[in-house]
Amino acid sequence: MNKKDIKSFTFDELKIEMEGIGEKSFRAKQIYEWLHVKLVDSFEEMTNLSKGLRERMEAVYRIPSVSMLERQISKIDGTNKFLFQLEDGHVVESVLMRYKHGNSVCISSQVGCRMGCKFCASTIGGLERNLLPSEMLGEIYQIQKISGERVSNIVIMGTGEPLDNYDNFVRFIRLLTDENGLNISQRNVTVSTCGIVPNMKRLAEEKLQITLALSLHGSTQEKRKTLMPVANKYELSEVLEACDYYFEKTGRRITFEYSLVHGVNDRDEDANELIGILKPRNCHLNLIPVNPIKERNFEKPSRKSAENFKNKLEKSGINVTIRREMGSDIDGACGQLRRRYVETK
Numbered sequence: 001m002n003k004k005d006i007k008s009f010t011f012d013e014l015k016i017e018m019e020g021i022g023e024k025s026f027r028a029k030q031i032y033e034w035l036h037v038k039l040v041d042s043f044e045e046m047t048n049l050s051k052g053l054r055e056r057m058e059a060v061y062r063i064p065s066v067s068m069l070e071r072q073i074s075k076i077d078g079t080n081k082f083l084f085q086l087e088d089g090h091v092v093e094s095v096l097m098r099y100k101h102g103n104s105v106c107i108s109s110q111v112g113c114r115m116g117c118k119f120c121a122s123t124i125g126g127l128e129r130n131l132l133p134s135e136m137l138g139e140i141y142q143i144q145k146i147s148g149e150r151v152s153n154i155v156i157m158g159t160g161e162p163l164d165n166y167d168n169f170v171r172f173i174r175l176l177t178d179e180n181g182l183n184i185s186q187r188n189v190t191v192s193t194c195g196i197v198p199n200m201k202r203l204a205e206e207k208l209q210i211t212l213a214l215s216l217h218g219s220t221q222e223k224r225k226t227l228m229p230v231a232n233k234y235e236l237s238e239v240l241e242a243c244d245y246y247f248e249k250t251g252r253r254i255t256f257e258y259s260l261v262h263g264v265n266d267r268d269e270d271a272n273e274l275i276g277i278l279k280p281r282n283c284h285l286n287l288i289p290v291n292p293i294k295e296r297n298f299e300k301p302s303r304k305s306a307e308n309f310k311n312k313l314e315k316s317g318i319n320v321t322i323r324r325e326m327g328s329d330i331d332g333a334c335g336q337l338r339r340r341y342v343e344t345k
């Protein structure tokens, strides 16, 4: 029999499950607390349940494991990069960043990715599989346990396209922000998408207060197409409409992400076109000097040239930041730690 993943059930679903195996529904509260507050990894650790019940649960349910294989700690800024192994042997990476306002964790949403963005290391081997809600939670829970520090902000910006794993992703958000669990504030969660239009609209309808970040990277449909294959499927105008719809439905200001690639999308003309897109919108722009990966020969602009680009946008009244580079002395860019591991296998 295929055992059910107990950690991906919502609190209400868990109550029904417990009734289903002839237990009182208050058991659900105890078990949910073990899984999502005390963060245990096995039924054995649930010491206020009788041995008999634990054995019965073991026969029906499983807790998908997420275990640490490697941890790198930056000497520059204390950023931690983790490589986790899943039950079937696949590996994913996650990052803990320490900011003045609290700890932020960046998680992966898939093993690999099928979106094919040209500058991104995560997509090189294609998509292996989707992560379960419990596995996405597992990345965060393990980091909290290993570091012994409370995590307050979550960004879904690691390997994978979260909106290509829509149902698991939304369930993960509900579990993560449930008051009976870790109870992370929805406003402290940001999800980044390459722009899967129908699912951006669906997400707008979910009544969540999370921030949506759109990976823009090109200021016209044509330019976007050269960097992001997903643009062959959805026109820039449609993607922007979906952003507007998200803002309209949720009241949450959109973040646009723009990876600056030297000589490709960092010219004056690009800045002017970007201003045209962003000026009419209530939004924030995050510039990411591209993190070069060995598989491609993209270069990042000089610090000065990135500053000039930023200043030009700022002068037009656009809210813009250059993303601070974290952990540049450890396998920095998205997906590089996992790639190194996969390549040496």
Ligand code: SAH
Residues within 6 Å of the ligand: 115, 117, 119, 120, 121, 156, 157, 158, 159, 160, 161, 162, 192, 193, 194, 195, 213, 214, 215, 216, 257, 258, 259, 288, 289, 290, 291, 292, 293, 333, 334
């Ligand atoms: N699939 C999601 C999350 C990707 S990672 C998305 O496409 O938004 C988060 C951001 O980092 C995205 O904007 C992505 O395009 C960008 N990114 C990926 N690799 C990068 C690199 N080597 N240098 C700079 N930005 C990169």
